[in-house]
Amino acid sequence: MVFITRREHFSSSHKLDNPDFSPEKNYEVFGKCNNFHGHNYYIEVTLTGEPDKDSGYLMDLKILKKILLEEIVDKVDHKFLNEVEMFKGIIPTTEHMTEVFWNILKPRIESESPIAKLYSIKLYETEKNWVEYRG
Amino acid sequence: MVFITRREHFSSSHKLDNPDFSPEKNYEVFGKCNNFHGHNYYIEVTLTGEPDKDSGYLMDLKILKKILLEEIVDKVDHKFLNEVEMFKGIIPTTEHMTEVFWNILKPRIESESPIAKLYSIKLYETEKNWVEYRG
Amino acid sequence: MVFITRREHFSSSHKLDNPDFSPEKNYEVFGKCNNFHGHNYYIEVTLTGEPDKDSGYLMDLKILKKILLEEIVDKVDHKFLNEVEMFKGIIPTTEHMTEVFWNILKPRIESESPIAKLYSIKLYETEKNWVEYRG
Amino acid sequence: MVFITRREHFSSSHKLDNPDFSPEKNYEVFGKCNNFHGHNYYIEVTLTGEPDKDSGYLMDLKILKKILLEEIVDKVDHKFLNEVEMFKGIIPTTEHMTEVFWNILKPRIESESPIAKLYSIKLYETEKNWVEYRG
Amino acid sequence: MVFITRREHFSSSHKLDNPDFSPEKNYEVFGKCNNFHGHNYYIEVTLTGEPDKDSGYLMDLKILKKILLEEIVDKVDHKFLNEVEMFKGIIPTTEHMTEVFWNILKPRIESESPIAKLYSIKLYETEKNWVEYRG
Amino acid sequence: MVFITRREHFSSSHKLDNPDFSPEKNYEVFGKCNNFHGHNYYIEVTLTGEPDKDSGYLMDLKILKKILLEEIVDKVDHKFLNEVEMFKGIIPTTEHMTEVFWNILKPRIESESPIAKLYSIKLYETEKNWVEYRG
Secondary structure, eight states, X not given: OEEEEEEEEEEEEEOOOOTTSOHHHHHHHHGGGGSSEEEEEEEEEEEEEOOOTTTOOXXXXXXXXXXXIIIIIHHHTTSBGGGSGGGTTSOOOHHHHHHHHHHHHXXXXXXXXXXXXXXXXXXXXXXXXXXXXXX | OEEEEEEEEEEEEEOOOOXXXXXXXXXXXXXXXXXXXXXXXXXXXXXXXXXXXXXXXSSOXXXXXXXXXXXXXXXXXXSBGGGSGGGXXXXXXXXXXXXXXXXXXXXXXXXXXXXXEEEEEEEESSSSEEEEEOO | OEEEEEEEEXXXXXXXXXXXXXXXXXXXXXXXXXXXEEEEEEEEEEXXXXXXXXXXXXXXXXXXXXXXXXXXXXXXXXXXXXXXXXXXXXXXOHHHHHHHHHHHHHHHHHHHOSSOEEEEEEEESSSSEEEEEOO | OEEEEEEEEEEEEEOOOOTTSOHHHHHHHHGGGGSSEEEEEXXXXXXXXXXXXXXXXXXXXXXXXXXXXXXXXXXXXXXXXXXXXXXXXXXXXXXXXXXXXXXXXXXXXXXXXXXXXXXXXXXXXXXXXXXXXXX | OEEEEEEEEEEEEEOOOOTTSOHHHHHHHHGGGGSSEEEEEEEEEEEEEOOOTTTOOSSOHHXXXXXXXXXXXXXXXXXXXXXXXXXXXXXXXXXXXXXXXXXXXXXXXHHHOSSOEEEEEEEEEETTEEEEEOO | XXXXXXXXXEEEEEOXXXXXXXXXXXXXXXXXXXXXXXXXXXXXXXXXXXXXXXXXXXXXXXHHHHHXXXXXXXXXXXXXXXXXXXXXXXXXXXXXXXHHHHHHHHHHHHHHOSSOEEEEEEEESSSSEEEEEOO
C-alpha cells in the first residue's frame, strides 16, 4: 500500500470565539487566541491506494496540487477565516479546519481518481502545533 | 478522529552504558555513544479523540505545552540524563526515553482531559535519527 | 569580530493599507495583502563585538531572549499589528517592521551591555519572503 | 511498540517515460517530468519491534545507516536512475522507488536483526511531494 | 539600509564536465559529479535600498517572484542544465550558476525599480552545500 | 566575488564554568549552562575568492568536507568539549568555539588552495542561538 502526500501553504487571520459565550468566557476558554491574529498554515494531504500500472502514479501530484489550490488555498489564502464561506457557523480551530477541508476534498479527489482514497489531512498552525484528521 | 501534536525542545547530555557490561563490551555495543556527549532533543506528543463541541478543541495546546514543560522539559533540559531521577536504572537510549515519557505523561494527560487519549510520543535525537512509542 | 544571533517567533494579523490612497489604489498597490490576513513571523536579532574575557559571552543569549520577549514579542504576538502602539501611523510592511524593531531594540540592548552593538534585524514573513535591516 | 527511523540523502537524475507509450502520450501523462531532470531525495526507513533488554536498542542506528548506504545510497547517489540496475524495466516514479527499496531492504534488515521488522519507507522527492510504502 | 529576499525552487539535472579535459581528467577533477545526476535547487535573491515612502515596500515581493519565475525558474526547472541556453559553453557548477543568474537578473531588476539594487544571489545545491555571489 | 559554504554536524556535551569563579559566581553567570548538558551543533564554513577557470570551482566542496571532518568533527563529535585538547584552558562558549575553529581551519584551508580564503565560521548551538566569527 502506498501513501502519497502534497504540501501547500496559505497565510490567513482568524479569531477563536464562540458566539454563545460571553466575552469573559471566550477569553477564559481561548486566551490570546480570542484576539485577531494570524498564521502561515501548511496543509499536507495524503492519499492511499495501489499505483496505476501504466504510469506508476497513484495520482499525479500536479493534479493533487491543482485540486488543493482550487478547493482550499484560493479560498483561504490572505483571508479572515471567520468570514470565509466554508467556516460559516464554525469556530476555526485547527481541529475544525481539518474536518472542513476533509469534507470538501474527499468527494473532489475521489471523483478525479478511481484508485486514490483520501487518507489524512494534516494542518500546521505553527512549527510546534499541528492537527491531523483521518475521517 | 483527530490527532493533535505539540512539539517541545530540550538540550541534555548522556552516555550509553550498561553497568552489567565490561568497559570493552560497552564500547563494542555502544561505540562512540558510550562517550559522554549530548543532543538537542525534540519531543512531539500526539493526543487523539473527538474535539469538544463548544470550544472546537481536543485539548488547548497551551495546556499540553504546560504539561510537557512541567513533566518533561523542566526535569531533563540542561541535565545529564543518566543522573535524572526518571532514568534511574535505565540506559537512556531514545527507545527507553520515549517509554519513560509515555508512562509519565499518560496519567497526567488523561487526568487533565476526559476526551483526549495519549496516542504517540516521538523523540528526535538528531535530524536523522528518531523514535516513536505508541504504548 | 563575533556576531551572535537569537531567533524568536510571534503570530500576528495585519493588513497593508495607506490611508492616503483610495480603496482602488490600495488594492492596486497591495493586492491580496490589502486583505486582513496573518503570519507566523520569525525575528532574528544579531549583535556584534568582542566577547567578555571572563565569561566568554558577547551577551548571554538568555538576556537577549528576555529583551526580545519584553520589547517585541509580548507586544505583537497574537495581535492585529495595525492597532499596535509601535506601528501608529506606519504601514506594517516587513520593511517598516524591521526599522521599528531596530529603533526599539538598539537603545535597550546597548544600555544592557557595554560591549555588544546591534548589527542586524531579520524578519521572516514566510519561508520564502524576508527582510533584513542594518541601521 | 517502538518505531525507529533513520534518514539518509542522495542526489539523482531521472526521466519519467513509459516505453510502451508514444512520445506524445508520454508528454501528456508525465508533462515536464518526461524531461531529464533531478532531485535531492531524502529516504526515511522505519523499523518496529520491542527493544533489546541489554542494550535498550531496537537496532543500533549506526547499523541501519550502514545498511542504507550499502544497499541504496551507494547505488543511486549521483546516478541516472533510469539506468540503475534495480530499476531495470521500472518507471522510476517515487511510488515505484519506495517499493523497489522495500524489496531490497526487507530481507537485509531482517537477516541483520532477530527483533526488528521493516515498517515503512518514506521518500521525499521535494519538500512538497513525498511517498510512503508500508508493504 | 534594508535588504529584502525572495526564495524560489527548481529541480534540474546536470553533469560537471570540461570538454577540454580527457574523460580521465574529468573524473579526477569532478568525481561522482561527472555523472549525470540532479538536485532540488533553492535560489535566494536579495535586493537592497531605501523603501518607497508611500507603499513601505523596497519592491513588492510578488513582483520579485514574477521576475524570478520568468527569468530563471521557467528556463531551468525540470531541465538538463548543460543544454539550457544560458549555460552554453559554461560548466554548470553552483559558482558559475550564481554568476549567470546575476548577469540575467541585474538589468531586469534595475529596469523594474528605480530604488532597488541587486545585492546577492544565493544558490543551495543541497542542504549542506551552497554558494553566494555578490557581483 | 563568490562565497561557498559547507555545513557539517556534531553532537557533544559541555559545561560552562570559569575555574577562577566560585561555584556561586559560576551559577550566577552561566545559570543552567553551568550544568553538564549537550547539543547537536551545526557548523557552516564559508570561503571566498574567484573560482578556478578550468573547473568552475572555488574549492571542491568534497575537499572542504574532508577538511572539516578531519580537523573538527572527528575531534569533537560525541565528546565532552571541556576535555578536548583544542579547548584546553578555554571556556567552550559558542563564541570561543568559533574562534578556536577559525584558528585551526584558516592555515589548513589556505594551504590546500591558492585561491580560497576563509571568510566566516557559523556555529548553531540550537535552532534559536548561533554565533558567527569572521576573523
